[in-house]
Amino acid sequence: xxxxxxxxxxxxxxxxxxxxxxxxxxxxxxxxxxxxxxxxxxxxxxxxxxxxxxxxxxxxxxxxxxxxxxxxxxxxxxxxxxxxxxxxxxxxxxxxxxxxxxxxxxxxxxxxxxxxxxxxxxxxxxxxxxxxxxxxxxxxxxxxxxxxxxxxxxxxxxxxxxxxxxxxxxxxxxxxxxxxxxxxxxxxxxxxxxxxxxxxxxxxxxxxxxxxxxxxxxxxxxxxxxxxxxxxxxxxxxxxxxxxxxxxxxxxxxxxxxxxxxxxxxxxxxxxxxxxx
Amino acid sequence: xxxxxxxxxxxxxxxxxxxxxxxxxxxxxxxxxxxxxxxxxxxxxxxxxxxxxxxxxxxxxxxxxxxxxxxxxxxxxxxxxxxxxxxxxxxxxxxxxxxxxxxxxxxxxxxxxxxxxxxxxxxxxxxxxxxxxxxxxxxxxxxxxxxxxxxxxxxxxxxxxxxxxxxxxxxxxxxxxxxxxxxxxxxxxxxxxxxxxxxxxxxxxxxxxxxxxxxxxxxxxxxxxxxxxxxxxxxxxxxxxxxx
Numbered sequence: 043x044x045x046x047x048x049x050x051x052x053x054x055x056x057x058x059x060x061x062x063x064x065x066x067x068x069x070x071x072x073x074x075x076x077x078x079x080x081x082x083x084x085x086x087x088x089x090x091x092x093x094x095x096x097x098x099x100x101x102x103x104x105x106x107x108x109x110x111x112x113x114x115x116x117x118x119x120x121x122x123x124x125x126x127x128x129x130x131x132x133x134x135x136x137x138x139x140x141x142x143x144x145x146x147x148x149x150x151x152x153x154x155x156x157x158x159x160x161x162x163x164x165x166x167x168x169x170x171x172x173x174x175x176x177x178x179x180x181x182x183x184x185x186x187x188x189x190x191x192x193x194x195x196x197x198x199x200x201x202x203x204x205x206x207x208x209x210x211x212x213x214x215x216x217x218x219x220x221x222x223x224x225x226x227x228x229x230x231x232x233x234x235x236x237x238x239x240x241x242x243x244x245x246x247x248x249x250x251x252x253x254x255x256x257x258x259x260x261x262x263x264x265x266x267x268x269x270x271x272x273x274x275x276x277x278x279x280x281x282x283x284x285x286x287x288x289x290x291x292x293x294x295x296x297x298x299x300x301x302x303x304x305x306x307x308x309x310x311x312x313x314x315x316x317x318x319x
Numbered sequence: 320x321x322x323x324x325x326x327x328x329x330x331x332x333x334x335x336x337x338x339x340x341x342x343x344x345x346x347x348x349x350x351x352x353x354x355x356x357x358x359x360x361x362x363x364x365x366x367x368x369x370x371x372x373x374x375x376x377x378x379x380x381x382x383x384x385x386x387x388x389x390x391x392x393x394x395x396x397x398x399x400x401x402x403x404x405x406x407x408x409x410x411x412x413x414x415x416x417x418x419x420x421x422x423x424x425x426x427x428x429x430x431x432x433x434x435x436x437x438x439x440x441x442x443x444x445x446x447x448x449x450x451x452x453x454x455x456x457x458x459x460x461x462x463x464x465x466x467x468x469x470x471x472x473x474x475x476x477x478x479x480x481x482x483x484x485x486x487x488x489x490x491x492x493x494x495x496x497x498x499x500x501x502x503x504x505x506x507x508x509x510x511x512x513x514x515x516x517x518x519x520x521x522x523x524x525x526x527x528x529x530x531x532x533x534x535x536x537x538x539x540x541x542x543x544x545x546x547x548x549x550x551x552x553x554x555x556x557x558x559x560x561x562x563x
Binding site: 212 | 378381383402403404406407408411413415418419420421422423424428431432433435436437477481
């Protein structure tokens, strides 16, 4: 039971971290290497709310808004001029991530920051005492996933985004404001990344480079998902399980590289990864 | 509201004027000085063989290919440089030839994408159901599962969703059986009669083009080679230009 819960909650954390990157990759067709920086920004929103003595839960909406606003500025002034040069756009996001990391260092120093747990203690689940916070992370992943799917399937923005993903030229020809769709998608992606940063604070040390480690895993998962939300959920579950099992029974060091190795293997066998597209 | 939007207004067809239009891709100018006028309520057919610049001309009007020279005006106001989203908001409808549908989206979603807000959706759907009743019972069906003829009718239905004042149609008769072509022709003529829409069609099907058009122009190597009214001698005149 403990192992099952570990697998589920690990998959949930991976899903929350990767979903923002998936949104941006799906619509904009670029890998946003500033994703790790947005995660860090979110975590520092939790640091700020702690310093201000606010309720720790305030950090969640704050991070989404701050991440979305910074994402909007990045899309408008850095990414948008580079859409016709995708390699340059990817390099620009990498540079942006470095700049954000340095700005955070300037503002908060290099020291590891401490934040209070959103939820503490354990819950007895079928005879097993389990971290209440990890269960909250599982619930958060479900809420974020359902909300994201509802936005994609049930709103005009979601419909326009799907149209842009399928055929951007046709979408433009029909009068869809593709620039607006890209902007809103980038904002949502950056906002979700920052939101995941808050959720990671009890699980990961908060420092200016904390997002970098998570970026690699998220990148591999999004590559395997190939732009598909169900495929991302499946990849998180499969690779999360592998990470937990290898860490538990073989070696935590090997467990930490399980996602990267398995993703490379899956993509070698099937370039579309877990996606049917 | 822009001057063009004021002039387009909600009713009647638009007056489209292309003057010495030059456009193309990379180093090549595919369209080399095309001048065409589609008057309010008029249907004009742009004819020509493959690679002569017909589709590029439509895409230039639509703002999808950059205008390199000349001018494009609607009701006397320049629309050069406007994005497709702004032109659509002004009442321009487009039925493309290449990859014209979102194959994995439902028929309803394909139609829904043509209107700016869902508040206008029901009314617009009822309007196109009058022309194409088969769509009504199959709204949830993926567009890619329709037959070729049904897909063409869906493309036209989508272009009519926003009650366009100017309609650009790219080779809609391609690969269709005569009964479907007749249906499309009757829809276009009916829509023109009821709304006064102006239509510019790009075609290779001479019979269809001359059946619906008031005037024609033949495009050859990016230039207008000949033009005239859809008079009884039009077919012979056009064929002279289209022969190999």
